[in-house]
Amino acid sequence: MSECVIPTLTSNEVVASKSVLPAGWKPNLKDLKSLDLTLPMLELLRRSTSRLPQDVIDALVKGRDAEEEGSRAFNTLNDMVRNIILADGHVTPLCQDTGTIIVWVRHPFGLSQRAAKQQIRAAVAEATKRSWLRPNCVEALSGKNTGTNMDPFHEGHPAVHFEEWDKPEVEIAVMQKGGGCENVGAQYRLPDAAIGAGRDIKGVRKCIIDAVVKAQGQGCSPGILGVAIGGDRVSSYEKSKELILRKLGTSNPDPKMDAFEKEITADLNTLGIGPMGYGGNTTVLGVMAEEMYRHPASFYVSISYMCWSSRRGSITLKTNGEVSFD
Amino acid sequence: MIRLTTPITEDQIRQLKVGDEVLLNGRVVLSRDMGHKYMKEQKPEWLKPILENMVIYHCGPVVKKHEDGHYSFVAAGPTTSIREEPYQADVIETYKVRGVIGKGGMGKKTSEGLQKTGAVYLHATGGAGSLLAERCKRVVDVKMLEEFGSPEAFWIIEVEDFPLVVTMDSHGGSLHEIVAQQSQERAKALMA
Numbered sequence: 381m382s383e384c385v386i387p388t389l390t391s392n393e394v395v396a397s398k399s400v401l402p403a404g405w406k407p408n409l410k411d412l413k414s415l416d417l418t419l420p421m422l423e424l425l426r427r428s429t430s431r432l433p434q435d436v437i438d439a440l441v442k443g444r445d446a447e448e449e450g451s452r453a454f455n456t457l458n459d460m461v462r463n464i465i466l467a468d469g470h471v472t473p474l475c476q477d478t479g480t481i482i483v484w485v486r487h488p489f490g491l492s493q494r495a496a497k498q499q500i501r502a503a504v505a506e507a508t509k510r511s512w513l514r515p516n517c518v519e520a521l522s523g524k525n526t527g528t529n530m531d532p533f534h535e536g537h538p539a540v541h542f543e544e545w546d547k548p549e550v551e552i553a554v555m556q557k558g559g560g561c562e563n564v565g566a567q568y569r570l571p572d573a574a575i576g577a578g579r580d581i582k583g584v585r586k587c588i589i590d591a592v593v594k595a596q597g598q599g600c601s602p603g604i605l606g607v608a609i610g611g612d613r614v615s616s617y618e619k620s621k622e623l624i625l626r627k628l629g630t631s632n633p634d635p636k637m638d639a640f641e642k643e644i645t646a647d648l649n650t651l652g653i654g655p656m657g658y659g660g661n662t663t664v665l666g667v668m669a670e671e672m673y674r675h676p677a678s679f680y681v682s683i684s685y686m687c688w689s690s691r692r693g694s695i696t697l698k699t700n701g702e703v704s705f706d
Numbered sequence: 707m708i709r710l711t712t713p714i715t716e717d718q719i720r721q722l723k724v725g726d727e728v729l730l731n732g733r734v735v736l737s738r739d740m741g742h743k744y745m746k747e748q749k750p751e752w753l754k755p756i757l758e759n760m761v762i763y764h765c766g767p768v769v770k771k772h773e774d775g776h777y778s779f780v781a782a783g784p785t786t787s788i789r790e791e792p793y794q795a796d797v798i799e800t801y802k803v804r805g806v807i808g809k810g811g812m813g814k815k816t817s818e819g820l821q822k823t824g825a826v827y828l829h830a831t832g833g834a835g836s837l838l839a840e841r842c843k844r845v846v847d848v849k850m851l852e853e854f855g856s857p858e859a860f861w862i863i864e865v866e867d868f869p870l871v872v873t874m875d876s877h878g879g880s881l882h883e884i885v886a887q888q889s890q891e892r893a894k895a896l897m898a
Contacts, residue, residue, distance in 0.1 A: 452725075452871065456831055459831045459834050459837060459869070460831065460833065460834060462834075462837050463831075463833065463834040463835070463836050463837040466836040466837055466840065467781075467835070467836035470836065472768075472780045472781055472835075472836055472839070473768050473780060473781040473835055473836070474781070474833065474835060474836060475781060475783055475832075475833045475834075475835040475836075476765065476766060476767050476768045476780075476781035476782050476783050476785075476835040476839075476857075477766070477783075477785065477835075478768065478781075511768055511769070511770045511780045513768075514766065514767075514768045514781075514856070514857060515855065515856060515857070516857070518855065523739075523740055523854075523855075523858070524855070525854075525855030525856070525857070525858070527855065527856075558833075559785075559786075560785065560786040560809070560810070560832065563786065575897070576897070585897075586897050589893050589896055589897055590893070590897075593886075593889050593890055593893045596810065596811075596882065596885065596886055596889070597809070597810050597811070597832070597882075597885075598786050598788060598809070598810035598811075600809070600832035600833045647896055650892060650896070651889040651892050651893060651896075652885065652888050652889050652892060653885060653889050654885070656809065656810075656829065656831060656832055657810065657811065657882060657885055658829070658871070658873075658881065658885070659881070659884075659885050659888075687832070687833055688833055689833040
């Protein structure tokens, strides 16, 4: 079981050949009123649920190759790579917890958000019907499952965020955030006497270390952390989640934050928690941090923990009719 | 690598130690949050013959219902076990369960339950939903599907060479406790 598995995924051509979008489908962005996002959203979900982004695969392989061959950490990371290959080949969910479906739509002036939300909901319901998503939407108190992934109040699930932008194209980004990793996220209010964290970057660092130690393997380590510094309780958490959309291995545009990210990532990987908390050198794959503004009296540090199976992706519909996935 | 087939005897379980790698075969019963609350609070008799000397799997699978009505698992990795900490020891004792599969490990109360009844906690790789679904060969039956919904129902399945690591044994050993302690010490040094 211990030989190095090479993560060879199916080619882009094969992926495209299985697309739910009709061959040659071109969006017409000149007519935003008749633009239907249902099929592009469904195709995005098909890919995100079964195919892990290349940067995440690269980081897992790098982590595995840094572990001692035959160790539990090595074998576990190897099994993760095996799983990635299987899910991609079968077009089945990477993980049974297909997560909370979080969607960010960026669009030009003229797109109806109400219509877009209906179309996104229709795509999520269809993906659930096709077993690409597990029905993950239950009534809070009774635990009753709606079976469709639809929250009847249109508020909680799927979670859809809209932003109007200057560009002429439409971009939809999706994240499938599992419940296990969501549960180990944490929000700190500085100063925090319990962990001796003050209102400075050293204090932020302590929050991150504390959260990762508390999480152990329960968020399916090695994790990816989004860390928002500042904001209010809501905007801070929201930002921390959005940060996880950034590709691993890319630099933070703020050089100070970039240095901080690299340093804290190295520190966290000396904790010895390892893949799934079995022990090892690969506890996190990366940290994405961003500084925000805040009320003078409030200083929040919000940490979103993403599991190793960081299912995310985006689709861009361009004015020339081109459709691209990332 | 140790091969085990359910039903499992107490004697077989007592021989397992933290760190042992196990390939599990035979029948396994899925249960998670709603099932555990139900088992602890209502102690249903009908589950006794299904669970005695068997293994519970903390998992809410993605299930496909085929046209002829039979089910198969599409993705079936473990869910976080610690949520069952308030119930697990009682469930193990009431139903004489010999093993619990999950991820993330469990606490002191469960460890005491494992020691008392003679059971182990078996860790599966979280997120490996596709890989583990391949080892779930057959859905034998499902109970409480209507009442609990698909992720929470008692799915009774047959597994083949299901890969696991013993991370909590029936002698009080816990890999999770060791890793937690060591990482807490390292964190103290980093935060000093």
